[in-house]
Structures are given as C-alpha cells and as structure tokens.
Amino acid sequence: MKYFIVLALVAAAAADVSHIVRHADADAQIVKQDSDVFPDQYQYSYESSNGIAGQESGVLKNVGRGSNSYISPEGEHIQLSYVADENGYQPQGSHLPTPPPPQPIPDYIIRSLEYIAAHPPAPEPARRA
Template identity: 30%
Template sequence: MKLVVLACVVTLALAAPRPDETAETLVDERSDSGDGNFNYNFETSNGIYEERVGTPGEEGQSNMGGTIRFTLPDGTLAEIVFVADAAGYRPESPLIPTPHPLPAHAIEQIAFAEEQRRLGVEVDK
C-alpha cells in the first residue's frame, strides 16, 4: 500500500506544470503614494500580464481593480477582469463557470415571494 501511495505522489510531482524558466520580465512598473493609492503593471515574455489599481476604501479596506492575463496549456489566452472592494472580490471572465439558469417555476415562486413581502405578508416560523 505504501508503495502505491509513493508511486502516486511521484507521478503527480512529475506531471506538475513547470514554470517557464526562460521567461523574462518585460514590464515591471509600480507606483505607491503611501496613502493607499497605488498602481501596478507587470508583464513577462511568456504572456503573463497583470495590471492593478488600488485606492483606499471608506471602511478601511483597499479597493482594487485590474486585469490578469495568461496563456493556458492549450494555448488559449485567459483573461480575468476584477474588482475587489467592500462588496468583495468580483472577477469576470468567460472562463469562470456560471450556474445553470433557474427554471421558470422557480422564478415565478421568487417573484410571488417578493410580492408577498412587498405587501407585508408575514409567515409564522
């Protein structure tokens, strides 16, 4: 049994992706004003790109927005545009899975419940 586990671990280690050791940094621009405002731009020769802008938030958090791009193993360019603020981290990308749409009867039930709530109907729990 131990031999099987060891073989699996070795196989996973050998199959793990390796970073491109020949990649060079093409762009590395950073600016930080010290008051919570910053920007960052980074790009490598193997297609990794990130730009980020940050500002201080009203609730003490850092608000950020930016773009991340990299090439997937199949050659597809992946791009993620994101915002991170008091409302949380919100990435957008066609590569991020989305839930299936709700069936019509579920949408009708939600609309009915919202209407009942609007009318002040209370349900005993």
C-alpha cells in the same frame, strides 16, 4: 543480493524526478514592469516573456481594480478582470462559469407564503426554567 538490486531498481523507477525536468516557463523573464506606491493609492503592472501579464490599482477606499492574462495549458488566451471592494472580489472573464438564470417561484410556494402571511402562528407562551 538480487532482492536488494530489484528493490533499488523499483525505487529508482518510482522516484519523483519532476524537479529535474525543466518546464519552458522556468526560464521566463520579466520584460516590462512598472509600479507606483503612495500612502493613499498604488498601481503596478508587469509582463513576462512567456505571455503572463497583470496590472492592478487601488486607493485607500479599499477599491481595487485589475486584470491578468495568460495562456492556459490548452493554449487558450485567458483574460481576467476584477474589482475588489466592500462587496468582495468580483472576477469577470469569458472562461469563468456563469450561474443559471433565476427560476420563477413555484405557485404552491407563493400560495403557502400568502397563507402564512394571512394566518400567522400564535405566539408561544413564555416558559419558565
């Protein structure tokens, strides 16, 4: 019987109760919302009581532009804007990492490419199966 009680106490302590604890954002309300949808274009915007906001628009050409903003768990105001077109999704925001600038091609690579261009390899003879 003691074993069963200990097992029950361990199970209760290890149980996932995250669904019981309510987060402050769970009670957020939509305070502003607007949308227009047409056969060849659309636009919408929204804003919630917890500071989350977004807006987007697009036309049949498949170009979409939009932005989102929210407060990060660290308390930072995040602003993201984007374009989605034939070149894909292109986000912009000060919080996004940026790639390093392109590095110059080393001299030995340039010399190698010049040598290959000046001395192309001989074509391989056709093989018969």
